[in-house]
Amino acid sequence: MRQVQPRQNNLGIGGWIWAGNYKLERYLYILHRVTGLGILLFLLIHLTMTTVFRIQGQDVWEATMSILHNPWFKFGEYLVVVALIYHALNGLRLILQELGFLMGKPIPPIYPYRDSLRKKRIWTMAMIAIILILCIVFFYDFIAGGW
Amino acid sequence: MRNSYLWFIQLVTGVLIAVLAGIHTVWMHLDAILGFFGVDVSGATKWHSMIERSREVMWAGIYIALLVVVLYHGLNGLRNIILELTPSARTERIVTWSIVAFGIIVFIWSVYVPITLLST
Numbered sequence: 001m002r003q004v005q006p007r008q009n010n011l012g013i014g015g016w017i018w019a020g021n022y023k024l025e026r027y028l029y030i031l032h033r034v035t036g037l038g039i040l041l042f043l044l045i046h047l048t049m050t051t052v053f054r055i056q057g058q059d060v061w062e063a064t065m066s067i068l069h070n071p072w073f074k075f076g077e078y079l080v081v082v083a084l085i086y087h088a089l090n091g092l093r094l095i096l097q098e099l100g101f102l103m104g105k106p107i108p109p110i111y112p113y114r115d116s117l118r119k120k121r122i123w124t125m126a127m128i129a130i131i132l133i134l135c136i137v138f139f140y141d142f143i144a145g146g147w
Numbered sequence: 148m149r150n151s152y153l154w155f156i157q158l159v160t161g162v163l164i165a166v167l168a169g170i171h172t173v174w175m176h177l178d179a180i181l182g183f184f185g186v187d188v189s190g191a192t193k194w195h196s197m198i199e200r201s202r203e204v205m206w207a208g209i210y211i212a213l214l215v216v217v218l219y220h221g222l223n224g225l226r227n228i229i230l231e232l233t234p235s236a237r238t239e240r241i242v243t244w245s246i247v248a249f250g251i252i253v254f255i256w257s258v259y260v261p262i263t264l265l266s267t
Contacts, residue, residue, distance in 0.1 A: 051260040088165040144179040
């Protein structure tokens with residue numbers, strides 16, 4: 001008899017960017033990780049800027065600020081804000097779900113079964129909507145010249 | 148068990164950062180919208196405004212508190228990503244202690260500057 005090999009589920013480094021057979025939530029998880037690493041990189045640059053350049057006095061600080069007022073840096077800052085908004089709101093969703101909220105009440109397993117993913121999906125969509133609204137608000141401020 | 152505590156602290160620091168960094172981001176970047184409501188934050192990055200805040204113990208305290216939670220959350224998150232590759236126990240120890248050492252160096256340097264600026 002032909003032996004059926006179980007599907008390999010250890011994706012290794014490839015699993016960092018490819019979600020295999022999983023759905024939307026797994027891609028949100030990958031994006032959570034990517035934004036987290038991006039924010040960590042920004043944090044180190046930000047700490048360098050606010051320590052090394054700040055302690056050298058007014059002239060160095062103002063020269064640094066004038067470089068950072070370049071439109072490309074401003075756009076980069078906007079991307080960091082978008083990453084922060086996403087990482088914070090998706091993180092709050094994950095915390096609430098880990099603590100058992102937003103999961104719906106348990107129901108008897110009567111066919112057709114309703115999986116928990118579909119119960120959570122509406123909250124996931126609501127989170128995405130809030131993220132988009134906040135990104136638009138910050139983008140408005142960005143093009144209005146507030147930055 | 149130890150990893151459960153580390154993960155619980157990760158969740159708590161995550162909520163704290165969402166609140167503190169949220170306020171920081173709004174204060175630093177929503178100039179036009181806050182200006183519409185009569186709140187002027189346009190000069191927050193100017194030298195005199197920044198150095199004035201640096202002389203206040205409260206701001207230095209908030210900065211150091213935010214630094215602690217952000218460094219823990221960021222570096223523990225990085226450790227979790229690396230350890231997901233299930234390295235050997237020896238590699239895990241090397242990764243953990245390298246990240247702890249890096250965090251301590253960044254913390255000491257980043258705290259030295261606001262404490263020095265308190266007396267400028």
